Amino acid sequence: MLKIGLITLGCPKNQVDSELMLGDLSTRSDVKLVEDINEADVIIINTCGFIQDAKEESIETIIEAGHLKKDGNCQALIVTGCLTQRYQDEILKEIPEVDAILGTGTFDQISETIDKALKGERISNIGNPSFSYKSGLPRVLTDSQFAYVKIAEGCSNNCTYCSIPRIRGPFKSRPLEDIYTEVKMLADQGIKEVILVAQDTTQYGIDIYGKPVLSELLKRLVTVEKISWIRIMYSYPEFISNDLIEIIAREEKICNYLDLPVQHSADRIRKLMNRKGKRKDLVNLIKRIRHKIPDTAIRTSLIVGFPGEDEDDFEDLVNFVQEIKFDRLGVFKYSPEEETVAASLPGKIPDVIKEERYNKIMEIQQEIAYRKNQELIGRILPIIIDEIKDNTALARSQYDAPEIDNQIYLPADNLKVGDIVKCRIKEAFEYDLIGERDYEFAK
Numbered sequence: 259m260l261k262i263g264l265i266t267l268g269c270p271k272n273q274v275d276s277e278l279m280l281g282d283l284s285t286r287s288d289v290k291l292v293e294d295i296n297e298a299d300v301i302i303i304n305t306c307g308f309i310q311d312a313k314e315e316s317i318e319t320i321i322e323a324g325h326l327k328k329d330g331n332c333q334a335l336i337v338t339g340c341l342t343q344r345y346q347d348e349i350l351k352e353i354p355e356v357d358a359i360l361g362t363g364t365f366d367q368i369s370e371t372i373d374k375a376l377k378g379e380r381i382s383n384i385g386n387p388s389f390s391y392k393s394g395l396p397r398v399l400t401d402s403q404f405a406y407v408k409i410a411e412g413c414s415n416n417c418t419y420c421s422i423p424r425i426r427g428p429f430k431s432r433p434l435e436d437i438y439t440e441v442k443m444l445a446d447q448g449i450k451e452v453i454l455v456a457q458d459t460t461q462y463g464i465d466i467y468g469k470p471v472l473s474e475l476l477k478r479l480v481t482v483e484k485i486s487w488i489r490i491m492y493s494y495p496e497f498i499s500n501d502l503i504e505i506i507a508r509e510e511k512i513c514n515y516l517d518l519p520v521q522h523s524a525d526r527i528r529k530l531m532n533r534k535g536k537r538k539d540l541v542n543l544i545k546r547i548r549h550k551i552p553d554t555a556i557r558t559s560l561i562v563g564f565p566g567e568d569e570d571d572f573e574d575l576v577n578f579v580q581e582i583k584f585d586r587l588g589v590f591k592y593s594p595e596e597e598t599v600a601a602s603l604p605g606k607i608p609d610v611i612k613e614e615r616y617n618k619i620m621e622i623q624q625e626i627a628y629r630k631n632q633e634l635i636g637r638i639l640p641i642i643i644d645e646i647k648d649n650t651a652l653a654r655s656q657y658d659a660p661e662i663d664n665q666i667y668l669p670a671d672n673l674k675v676g677d678i679v680k681c682r683i684k685e686a687f688e689y690d691l692i693g694e695r696d697y698e699f700a701k
Contacts, residue, residue, distance in 0.1 A: 263294065264303075274407075274455070286369065291398070304338050305320070324355030350382060361386075404450065408456060409475065418598060495543055515658075520540060531561075555585040591609075639657075640656065641680075653693075680696045
């Protein structure tokens with residue numbers, strides 16, 4: 259029996275690709291999937307190559323796995339994902355332990371690649387960056403209560419700091435009916451929450467139907483009876499429509515949660531980033547969302563230290579964060595990516611200043627997050643159970659996405675993963691909440 263282990267790095271979109279690879283391998287009678295990489299005869303690493311830190315993590319993981327070819331059970335090391343799509347020649351040349359590389363559009367050939375690698379062949383099969391998803395493909399889910407659903411691949415926004423269009427290709431939507439079919443299948447497998455992901459979910463359908471149709475997709479998905487929550491990620495604020503706001507406000511199944519990657523507030527920096535819309539447009543949009551959906555959580559991501567970001571630009575960003583008071587917020591320190599427009603822009607910001615600006619934004623947000631969580635004390639919220647550890651359940655509310663947002667801790671009495679129950683919040687900290695199950699308001 260061939261033991262295969264897989265390491266996934268990067269974003270939820272990568273996780274979907276890994277689950278499809280595992281699904282393909284699970285159809286083989288001679289394969290056993292193992293979680294402990296040290297036991298594996300074949301190690302697959304699905305890499306991220308989006309920013310410098312992610313690239314470094316991917317390379318370090320590959321090198322560490324390479325040691326197991328000498329000191330462990332590993333007979334073949336296969337690397338796929340964004341890093342290989344972008345640096346195929348360098349990986350094979352610089353890391354001789356790697357036996358095969360696949361790209362972001364060829365990972366479905368993992369099974370035959372393994373067979374060839376075990377026979378001693380060294381393989382490079384990168385190909386077209388875009389993968390054609392179909393609902394009928396086998397998939398081994400990482401989690402039993404929620405699943406990511408990739409509604410589109412690639413990106414055509416061409417932000418000047420971003421390498422995704424070069425790695426993953428232009429924006430390519432999946433047919434609406436195929437997504438609907440997949441969600442129905444996931445529901446039949448016991449999934450309670452589906453999380454829609456793409457590089458930009460708000461552009462969904464524009465390449466197939468001639469206009470964005472995310473709202474129409476949501477109208478179909480809310481009819482899937484066994485699905486309790488639908489969450490939307492990566493929604494560019496420039497393309498948030500009134501129809502989208504209306505359907506989120508109207509449909510109980512759609513989480514009152516919007517992930518709006520703003521990146522910056524200063525008009526001058528936004529223009530350099532090739533981001534549409536100005537500061538006033540962002541402010542007006544968020545006011546409109548909060549007016550229409552008062553009980554909503556808005557997440558954003560920001561970049562500090564972009565080339566040319568002067569003190570006035572950064573102060574604009576500070577004031578913006580203090581004015582908007584985002585419910586959830588993440589910050590990246592700008593890192594130049596090869597072959598992007600921003601990499602050649604003048605006005606590079608020293609790392610020490612990037613770090614200072616990063617810390618200042620995070621300190622401001624920490625206080626905002628603490629105050630917002632304090633306001634939850636005494637509230638009764640529906641929560642989904644993600645994990646049981648000893649006698650403690652780890653859960654989330656509809657205002658929190660997995661792994662990046664708040665966690666709620668409560669006694670695990672008679673609870674199991676996937677349960678959706680009512681919880682009363684008792685204590686609150688910056689990023690964690692303590693609760694107890696509220697039986698009086700239970701469904």
